[in-house]
Amino acid sequence: MHELVIEQVASRAAADQWHAICAAAAAADYVDLPTGPVVEVYERIENSRTDKQQELWLGSSDGGPVAAASLTLPMLDNTVNATVELLVHPSFRRHHYGTAMLDHLIERARAYDRIRLIGEAGEPISDQPVEQPGGPAFAAAVGARPVTIEVRRILRLAKLEPEHLARLHAGAIAKSGGYSLLQWQGPAADELVVDLAHLLSRMSTDAPLEDLDWEPEAWSAARYREHESAIAASGRTRLVTVARHDESGRIVAFTDIAIAAGSPTFAYQWTTIVLAEHRGHRLGMLVKLANLAFLQRSHPEVEFMNTWNAAVNSHMVGINEALGFRPIDRWREWQLELSDRQVIG
Ligand SMILES: CC(C)(COP(=O)(O)OP(=O)(O)OC[C@H]1O[C@@H](n2cnc3c(N)ncnc32)[C@H](O)[C@@H]1OP(=O)(O)O)[C@@H](O)C(=O)NCCC(=O)NCCS
Structure with missing residues (x-):
């Protein structure tokens, strides 16, 4: 291997190079999963957040960029964890650039007293011998273990x-008698934010985590607002539909859809949650249907919508299948305990 020179992404020019590697990797590795626009990368290097710190790293060899990585450090909860993205340009794989970048991320994570790295990688769903992207083989080779199984599904709106x-x-x-729907694009009304923060906290405990070591997230109203600001700064449009329990006035079900700037034909179904004490009223289906109708009315140019669900999350998967989402590929989180990996040099 030629030496990998690793630099932190601190300028828009470097962000452009980082983004180009991600786009090339996504095009080679996955179906219908376009990389978001570069403005999303600018947002990550230019805006600071209180709930997480992010470092983006670019690896070059012989003067040309070959590897892109990020290290995200949760600051309010999960402070022993770090999440990573790690991509090597398809033309430069199997030269141990991925390993060199991983060793760098490990060194950085240790400097912040993190004990494990968590990253995700996609793989074909079929057991047929199709070409496998390198992620799972690489993760297994470096000593990580798979801790979740998710399936990505696509809805073709036509x-x-x-x-x-x-x-x-x-x-x-x-x-679903006794509940009313509210929906909006952009920031939420002030009186809803405490309830919305509560729903996002519950998302981190109620969605199946399987063997992932992830503690409950602590969402406050301020953190919710920061999350909204970051979405706006990255150029994304976000449509939200919630259900309010008429008797208590509380928001008890939530779903959101995002559309990246400059990719008007593609949307992402993000989070959906119904508070445990309000399940069994078809609220999950109701908010998703209403948000889908909102998307069709407000953004008729959208052709596809991607979503990820834990394979074991039968209720959510059932709703998505009923709506018409169909499986595309499988994604796992991989967890690497840093105590298990020695970095030499
Ligand atoms: C995963 C990825 C970053 C690996 O980058 P890389 O520079 O090719 O990896 P390395 O050369 O350092 O590979 C180290 C070891 O991993 C294993 N490995 C990596 N890719 C593999 C593949 N396609 N098939 C089988 N084993 C593989 C091998 O054991 C390899 O050592 P070897 O080449 O001496 O046999 C790259 O394939 C990629 O960008 N994939 C898409 C994004 C992704 O899934 N990232 C993982 C996030 S956790």
Whole structure:
């Protein structure tokens, strides 16, 4: 291997190079998963947050960029964990650049007293001998272990049948008396933010974590606002639908869809949660259907929507399958205990 020279991404020019590696890797490794626009990378290096610190690293060899990585350090909870992204340009794989960048991330994580790294990688769903992207083989080779199994599904909006959606809607309405829907694009109204923060905290405990070592996240109203600001600064449009329990006035169900700047045909179904004490009223289906209708009305140019769910999350998967989402590939989180890995040099 030629030497990998590693520099922190601190300028827009370096961010452009970092982004180009991510785009080349995504195009080679995955179907229908375009990399977000470079403004999302600018946001990550230019805006600071209280809930996490981020470092982006660029690796070059013989003067040309070959590897891109990030280290994200949760600062309010999970302060022994660090999450990582690690990508090597498809033309430069199997030269141990990935290993060299990983060793650098480990050194940085140790400097912040982190004890483990967590990263995710996609792989084909089928057991047929199709070409495997390097992520899982690399992760296993460096001593990480898989701790979750998620499936990415895609909804092709042109295939949606209005009668089918109307039937799902009628079924959800029949069971959800006593709840009202609210929806918006952009920042939430002030009076909702405490409830929204609570819902995001519950997301970190209620979605299946399987063997992932991740402690409950502490979301405050201020953290929620910071999250919203970061989404806006990265150029994303975000549509939110929530259900309010009429009797208590509390927001008890939440879902959001994001659209990246400059990729108007692609959307992401992000978080969906219903508070445990309000499950069984089809609120998950109701808020998702309403947000989908909001998307179709406000952004008719969107053609696809991606979403990820834990394979064991049968309720959420059931809703998505009923809506028409279909599996594309499988994603796992890999966890590397730093005590298990010696870095030489
Ligand atoms: C994962 C990735 C970063 C590896 O980068 P790389 O520079 O090719 O990795 P290395 O050359 O350092 O590989 C180290 C070892 O991992 C294993 N490995 C890596 N890629 C492999 C592959 N495609 N098939 C089998 N084993 C592989 C091998 O044991 C390899 O050692 P060897 O080449 O001496 O046999 C790269 O494939 C990539 O960008 N993949 C897409 C993004 C991704 O999944 N990232 C992982 C996030 S956790």
